[in-house]
Amino acid sequence: MLSALALQSGLGPLASPVGILAVLVLLAAIILIGRFLLSMAWRLVVIGIIVVGTLYILGLLGFGLGVF
Structure with a gap:
């Protein structure tokens, strides 16, 4: 199983809620x-x-x- 830290380091800035929100706003x-x-x-x-x-x-x- 992947730890939360390993998952966050693999996604980079997209792992933060602000990064996810920015991507969703861009897609919209x-x-x-x-x-x-x-x-x-x-x-x-x-x-x-x-x-x-x-x-x-x-x-x-x-x-x-x-x-x-």
Whole structure:
């Protein structure tokens, strides 16, 4: 069995509650930023699908826009 001292020396500064709190706050910030970027990416993908679909349907109907 590992003693508490050996476990703390292996983890370094992360063994302290302040170190664990700092890592958790950093992870929360990364998750929040990633969540915001993913929501923006979904909107861009949906807008792109609508635009390309509309241009495709207009092309099928004979409205040549000269885009594709």
